[in-house]
Each structure stands twice: as C-alpha cells, then as structure tokens.
Amino acid sequence: MIRQDTKSQRWQLPVLHQRTGELTDRLSRETRAIDLGALPVSNMPDTVTKSVCGFCSTGCGLSIHMRDGVAINVTPDHDYPVNRGMACPKGWESLRVLDAPDRATTPLLRLPSGDMLPISWQQATATFCDRFKAIQETHGAESVAFISTGQIATEEMFFLGCLTKFGMGMVHGDGNTRQCMATSAVAYKQAFGFDAPPFTYADLELSDVLVFVGANPCLAHPIIWQRVLQNPNNPDLIVIDPRKTETAMAASEHLAIQPKSDLTLLYGIANLLISAGAIDQRYIADHTANYEDFRCHVSAFDPERVSSETGISIDQLQRVVQLIAHGKRVSFWWTMGVNQSYQGVRTAQAIINLALMTGNIGRPGTGANSITGQCNAMGSRLYSNTSNLLGHRDFTKAEDRQTVAETLGIPVKNIPSQNSLAYDQIIAGIDSGRIRGLWVIATNTAHSWISSPRARVLLGKLDFLVVQDMYHSTDTARMADLVLPAAGWGEKEGTLINSERRIGTIKRVSRAPGQALADFSILRLLADAWGCSELFSQWARPADVFESMKQISAGRPCDITGIKDYAMLDRCGGVQWPWTVEDAAKSSEPDVHRRLFEDGRFFHADGRARFIFAEPKSVPEPTSSDYPFVLLTGRGSVSQWHTETRTAKSPILKQLSPAPNVEVNPIDADRLGIRDGDMVEVSNRRGRAQVRAFVTSTVQPSQLFMAMHNMQTNLLTLENVDPESRQPCYKHCAVALGRCVGSPNPRSGS
C-alpha cells in the first residue's frame, strides 16, 4: 500500500542526523501471527492461550500472550463470539492489575496491638478453624456466616457454598451478587418459573426497536454496545434514564424521567399499548397467565397521571408507544437502574410484562433481557449455594435436598433445611448478635455496602472477621482479623458464566505472588483443617467440581450435562446453558447463539409466564427543604471496576478515569455559586462527602450524580432494600449540596 520513500533517505552524518538506532528499535513491531497482527518486538509471545475476562458480565474472550510459560500480554480474542476482537480498557489491562505491591502474599493475623502479622498457612487455617468453631460452639453453628462473590470461578463458589453449608454447618451465606442481580433473579423466577435471562447477544443486532431501562451500556458494557451500533436495521433506540448518558445521547427517544418513576412509566406504556390495540392477544392467551388482572391494574395509569408523575410529556409517551407498537422485533434491556431499587422486582416484571403482552419474547431480536453486572453473577445465581440450593433449588424442599445429597454423595442431614439470610440481614444480624463470625471472599463490604458507615461499624463488632482477597489493602481487608491471600483471575482455572448464559473458561497463566493460593486451593486447605475434607474428596481440581456442576444441573432448566469438558468450552467459544446430553446427542456442537422460550413454554408447571405487578410505592427518602437534591449513583467510568480494588492498580486505567466528582446541573450550580471544579460538600443525615463539582446539563436540576467507585458515595446512600429481592436501593436518596467551607466564593470576586 505504501512504498518506501527514497528521496528522504539523504546522506547525513549519523551523529548529526540519526534516523535509526536503539531508541527507534524500542518501538519496532513485527507480525509473526497474522491473527494477532503486528506486535511490539519487545513483547513478542511464543504461544497464545485463551481465557474469558474476569471483570464484567459481558464475558469477553481474551488472547493471553505467553512467553516462556508465563503471560506477558493480553489482546482481545478475534474468534470469541461475544466480543469479536474487542475489549474495554479493563480487559486490555487484565494482567497489569495482578502486579501490585499490596498483593496479599502470606496469611496475615491481627495482633492485640492492632498490627497485622504475617503467618504461615498452617497457622492461618488453624486459627480460622479454632476461632470459627469456638464461636459456633458458644453461639450456635448459624452464628458464623459468609459473603461470597460474583468475582470467582463457578467451581470455587460451588465448593465454597458446599464447604460452608455442608461441611462447616453454616446456614447463612450470601453473595455480593445481592447488590447487582438479585432483583433480576427474583423477577425472572416469579415470572418465568426459573432465573433464566432469555437472550443471546445477537438479539441486539436483530431488533428494530431497542428499549434500555436504567442502563448505560456505553460505559458499563461497552462491548455489548458495539452490537447495538452494528445492528443493520437502523433501529430505534428508547432510553429510560433520568440522566442524559452516553447511551441516551444515541437514543431516538430519551425518556428523562423523574428518578424512580420508572414503574409508573412502564405501566403507563402498557396501558397505552392496550388502548392502541398493539398487543399480541394470541401470545397472551397461549403462553401467559394473569393478563386480565394486569390489564385492570394498568388501566389506572392514564397518560395524564403518568405524565405528571414521570415528567414525560404525553406527546413523547405516545411517540414511544408507537415505536414499540410498530416494532417487529422489540427487545427490552435493563441493568442497575432497575435492579438497585426499592421496588426493582416489580419494575423488572413491568418490563417483562411489556415483552409478554406484545409477544416480544422467544423470537430473534426480542426479549426482556437483564444485562448482568459481574463476570460470574450468573454462576453465583445458579451454583453459589447461598440464596438457593445448588442448581437454583430450594433449601426448604426435602426432595431438592435429597437430590443434591445423592448427587454429591453428602449426608442429607448436612444440608440446611432453611433459607439463608440475605446480605442485609446478615449485616443486621451482626447488630443483633445473631452473626458473630464472618468470612468475606473477594468483595469489599466496607466500601460497597449501602450506607457503608454502618456496615463498617458492624464489621468492627464481629468476634472474628476473615477476608479472603487478592489484596491486603481493601477497605474490608484492613478491618480483618485474618487475611487469606488469594490468587486472582489469570492465576487460577475454572469457568465464568456471562449475561447471555455463556460458560467460558479462565486459565492459570500467571504466577501468584508469594504464598497466595487459588480460592479453590484455600477451600481445600480449610476443608482439610476443619476436618471435613472427606466430604469433598472427589474435588481435587476445579474440573472435578465442573463435573459435579453438570450432575447437579441435570434435569434443571440450566442443564449442562451435554458439555464434555473445558476443552469443549474453548473449542465452541463458550457454551450457553442449557446444553443437555440429549442436545449433545443431536448435534456435536451447540449453535453459537441460542435464546430461551422459542417454543413459548416457560418454566412454571403450566408452562405459562406470569404477569406480576403492584401499585408503585413512593420513594423511601423524599427530598425536603433541608435535603432538596436527589442523589443518583452509578458507574462513573469505563476504566474502573466497582470499588477499584483491582483496576486502581493499573496506572493506565487510573489515568483514564475521572477524578471523583459530583455532577451538578448548571442551574443549581449557578444558584448556589458553584463553579465547575470547585470543591463542594454533598451531605445528608448519614454523612458528608467532599468532592469536585462537575457542572453539566446531563443531570437534571435538583438531581446530583456520584460514581459508585468513590468511597464517599456510600456514606450518603440510604440503607433500604427491595422486599422481594432484598437488593439495596443505591439509586435514590436525599442530600444537600453546598460549597465547601473555606473555598472562595466566586461572587465576592476574591
């Protein structure tokens, strides 16, 4: 394409004009593998292996560049069906975050002085068992609980749930997935009969109308967003979000509703669709139940009421209804704006209802689709043995306990017959003295739990707190009595399950620092020290647990008995559940994209989906004259992940994320004398945060936005959960805004 220019190669004294040399060579690139393209010679791999990404639920495939047996670099996998050669900055920097001075390299024990003492694994496991057993002896086996995570491999959370509940006698354990996906899980379970996100990513490319509710995939799921832009149908985009997000910028209709008026809006849209006759009577009759009650319920949501409660004009409502009515393939997508709400389950079900009543489900380009948060939230929902018994079963059902006991060869008496407390109830249980010991794995409660000051006080009240994490520096690890050093993504094996139910593998490609061990190995050590390892003797490697997962899934909607092994997962570019032995008998490899409910049969006994609804409730903390602003929260940067435990370790990711700020509308800023970049104080009854103001019209007047990555945000949030899913409502609380005391007032001209 480009010929070398010869004229510019004039003769020059090299010392005077040095065109090449050592510095030029530093950046030289070479192509050795065409599918990897040109790579820096300084970082040339000798082989490549593949792994799915360990950050978000998109579940991108990554090519891990290896040299001398160790990972040296990461590029996105061109062949993986999820991301097709793309990754967001977090994925690109996956390896970099492993290398940090604050990696936990030995177990650490808190001394009476408060200092942390490095100890051996023998001492650590002995302490773990001595302390937890002593607490259990005094206060009952239930008094020790655990907090699991959507950040570890499915095999590890499976083992963790079994070890704690079947081996150690614990009853209560929940995951940080309670903070992201509980609402979707409950909504699906009630509506469809099983926690079953029906979609495949290809649906994003097949729709002609896409509705995003409380979702900003541009920032939160950028690699999913590429599918929207690659949709060849020039689709209409409807975005429901109080803020003008990047996603809302791309919308044909942005419904900038009043915060938490989403349920009213969705019922109003349903009502207008019914009035317009834009519903699929036949689908409703054949595949759903409870429609008539639903129709009666939404008839009260006339456009005037909806308009006044949501702040959306009747005109725009009508336009949106017309788009949905005329859409041939309408898909509905939601994330945390819906899930993290005090009435999130009903809101998610209001979205499901729209899909059901218009027959937009089970066909290409349709669906009521919850995009998951964490890389393995889906794995947690099915296999963590926390809120549900393994394989999304019920602890309270004797036959479910029997099946699990037989499948795993575990005495049925070891399986608790009661449900676990949810995360918020475990936290409250510390307060009441019901919970005395806590084991926290790969999550950062002290930062991320809603209204974190109370959570921190309560963590401090525990008789014994064990934190198992990659870093000894997390806010929670710094409060621990015992820190267990864990290997992270890239340092261990297993599988992750993404938003579209795709199971992919992770690989051990990098050496864990010091004595850090894979969570799987830590569990084996602890089982051994506890004296219950014989219960789990069949699990020497994660692949062994994967076999148990397959057996546990047999006959369930999430049946994966047709998946042979990890090698098959790699070969197929991941496999979406279900994939049964019967499926496998018919076809050696599953189709790359498969969706649920194509036959219109749902998982309830009668095969019908349910219309579920309720009267909208008012917000738990309305604004007042003292606290006149609504504080919205959410993802603030594509380059940071949750509490930044990992992502803050990458200098590039740090550089790419904005400094902590609060978004303020120009009208409010003007009224309060706040200039862009000023230090301001956001405060309420619970706490105060000092951050820089970012004056932007993307937030509406009387609303503020702060990113969840900022530790200060949860000083303000209101501890309040959805009664159905017990997921905290991070997205709404009342606050005041003012300039920081001592900062100069621009009005005074000083």
Next chain:
Amino acid sequence: MPAEATLPKTELPKLEPAPGHFDLLSQLLAEQAEMTAVEQFSHWHNSALHEPATAGVAYQALLPTSPLQLGQQYAFEVDLDACSGCKACVVACHTLNGLDELETWRKVGLLNSTTSSLPIVQHVTTACHHCVDPGCLNGCPVLAYEKDPLTGIVRHLDDQCFGCKYCVMMCPYEVPQYNPSLGIVRKCDMCAGRLEQGEAPACVQACPNHAIRITVVDVETVRSTTSEPSVRLLNTAPLSNITRPTTQFVSKQPSIHPSTQDVFSREDVVSRESVLVEVQPGHEPLVVMLVLTQASVGAWCVLAAAVFFDLWPAGYVLAASVTASLLGFIGVQAALLHLGRPWLAFRSILGWRRSWLSREAIAFGLYLGAAFSATVSCSFSSLNSLVAVASFTTAVVGCTAVYCSAMIYVATRRELWSLKRTLLEFSCTAIGLGLGILSLFADGEFTVAVLAGGVVCCALATVPKLSDWQAASQVNLTWNDFSGRSGRLLRSKLRMVFYALAGSLVAAALLTVAVLLTDNAVAKLALMITSVIALIVSQLLTRWLYFASVVFARMPGAST
C-alpha cells in the same frame, strides 16, 4: 468509623499442623506455581503463530480502498456519534505499540454542555492530526520530524531527538509526549508499519464501534478549510489555521461539528480543558536560562551606553563586563538542564531554517563569543573605541538573541504568549536587571537612580501578569478569555507565587528607598545587593509564571 486497633484481639495460634495437612499445602503451593493450564490448553492456539488467519479482514472497511494520489495524504476520521467514550483505543495504542507505563498516543476528551436545556455529553477520541503544516516539525531544532511525502504521516525520529520538548509547545494539540526515562519525546505514527502491511492502526482495530478510520484527504482541501480564521477541529479546540490538522471529526450533532454554520455561536458546548484550568509545567531550567541571559544582555546594553557616554571609570567597566558575560554564560548552561539528552546539544542548530530554537541557539552562541571578546577588550583600558564597538556589538547580538528567545514562544500562537506581551516581559526584564545589576558598579550620584530605573523596569515586566490578575475579577469568563482564566490561576493555585512576586518587587523598591536614606557606605552596598537579589527573584518568578500560568485553547483530552 471504628479504629482498626479496637477490633477483636486474637491470640497467636498453635503451631502444630495436622499430619498430612502440610503435604497438601506443599502440593497446592506447587500447583499454584505451575502454569498447567497453558500446557493443557495452549497447543490449540500454537497454530495461530504460523497459519494465516483473518483478523485483519474485519478492519478493511476502515482503511482507504484506493492508493494515494499526488496531493493527497492519510488522515484519521472520527465518527463522534459512534465514539461512546470506552477508551479501548487508548489502551490498545498503549499495548499494541509497547509504550511505556502511562504513555498513550491517543487520548479521549469530553465535551459537555453548560446550558441546562441542552444536555450534551460527547466523548472525543483524538491522536496526532498529521498536520499539513506540522508545528512539531517546524519547531524542532534538531530535524527530528519528517512528514512522509507520500502518506503525509508526521513521523518522529526517536534517535535524533535530544529532548528539548519544544515540539510539545509547538503542537497546539500537545500531541508529542515527553518520556522522562528516555529523555526524548515520542508520538503517534499512525501505525505506519501496520498500514504498510494492510493492517489497521491499533486504535482503529480496537474500537468496538468503528468510530476511527483512516481516510484519504486532499491536502489543498485541508489548506482551504483550515484557512478560515475561526475554524477549529471542535469547539474550544485550538485554531486550525496554526498547523492545518487533517483529522476529520464527523457527527450528525450540529452543535458539536464545526463545519456546520453556527457552531461557534454554540459557546456552551465546551471541553473539560476549556473549563478547568491547570497549572502548566514551570520549566525551571528555562526560567533560569531566560532570566540570566536577559540580565546579561540588559547589562551589556547598559554597559555599552555607559562606555559610549564614558560614564564609568575603566575598572568599573571591566568588573561590570565580567559580571554581565558570566551571567550570560551561566544562563546558556542552564538551558542544558532542560534537555533530556544534553550531550546532543550540538544538534540544536540544525533546524535554523524553520526553528526559532535553533536560531536562538545560534544567536546566543554568537553572543557569548561577542561578550567574551568585549570583556577581553575591556581589560585593555587604552582601547576605548574598541571597547565601545565591542560592547555595542555584544548588545546588538544579545538583543537579537533575546528576540529569538521571545519568538520561540510567540511562534506557538498562544494568546498569552503574544509578541507584545512576550517582548514586553523579556525586554523589561533585560533592561531592569541590566540596570539593577550594573547599579552595583555605577558611580556616585547615579547609583540610586540606576537602581530605581531597574526596579521600575522589572515592575513593568510583570504588567501582563497583573492584567491577567485584574481580568479574573470578571464573574463570568468565557472559555477563550485566557487572560481572565490565567488570572484565576494566579488567584487560586498560584496565589502564593504571585504574592511572592509582588513581595519581591515591593522589597526591592523599599530597599532602594532605604539606600537613599543611608549614609553608611557599607550599609548602602548591602542594601543595594539585597535589592538586586530581590529584583532577580521577582524576574525568576515572573518568568516561571509566564510558563506555569499560561492558559490556551486545548484539544479535548489534552489534560488527560
């Protein structure tokens, strides 16, 4: 929040592991150290290193389809509507080009609206614009830049660079980045090597939304579209007529895209860089270099006048000439501290055809020679006319060199570094310090008058910064009110420096008055020396503020 020390206390555990337990631990630790996964899985992918595959094909649509014609060049085209701000392009550039930690040749900035009724958030991916008239190339004193005559790609020759960082100033988009550990700047080459092989540049192939592509542009078209005096790549970006950038930003949002008519009336869609002001690098070695060389040149000017009018005895003239020359010598040496690779300083004259930095280097070289000769001639008190001619020559060459110094910054076209402001600052510093320093060698009744003249001139050098301070009193400053925004820096982050500057000038003035009121000769001299030191301090601070408080139109993303 509970203090960590108040947490439950724990006894040290027993050290007796269960038998067999230790064996399991050793086994698990050993497993952890083995990359077994790779042995098991990677062989499927070994073939990737030998067999042709299809990765590049997906990006063919993002590359030009036809070969370049005469008068054309390659350019980046950015579809702003597709840029969602994911910044994958930035990390891909970093990773696929093997750049150092924190080094990225692509950046992503943010435009947002300050009008409540116009909610807009727009991310902007930006890299080198491979300009038709590149500022980096024009400014480079060592010819370390080439514009490929065929592709138009502006390439940096890393081994030729000596790390003067002038290209960073000369590029309105601040594209070249200084790498302190290497002592050179490096920049985007549009992945020329990849393009040669038909592969897309790193950023192009990494964008999930296909927002970046390589297009072919007509150089003449770029020239004509950028010749309008107010055209910018984007709102609040630098003026395009400085270097004629080739990047095409396209969008259907009329308020962002400048090629539509009324975009510059849309003053409310602004970059973060145009709202928040940052303290810029103070370039301390350059501050010392500029102030000392200017003091030296000013001193020679005063000296030339003194010789011409025969105001001072020969002994004083010799001492003054030695002092003036020494100042110049030290000043020029200080410039070496600014260089990343000072041993290559001799290359600095290569770019004399285009670079004011080369011209300054040559001029100060000649100046030092002239000053040395003049100093030598001063030691021969009998050669009065020779001394006069030599002094005068030195002063003229010195003034030329100071002019070259000024033009280095004027050439960047930053408003606060205008010819008027820069020449005023530099010449007042020269004359002020020249008078001040030579007052120590002046005779009798002139002494205090000369010093007072120095104080006045040094005060005049601060007039631009004073006017910036004053301009900041306006409540609502627009993004391009650079003087007022610079004044805001002087009133906030740089407040202490500004007070120190004012204080040093007041001190110099008060000390000068004190000299008048003192009879004791020793005390007089001590007061005068202190006053001159205060003057030098004031000029160092002024020059530091010249760099640190400069506010200029910046490309979105420049501050990230």
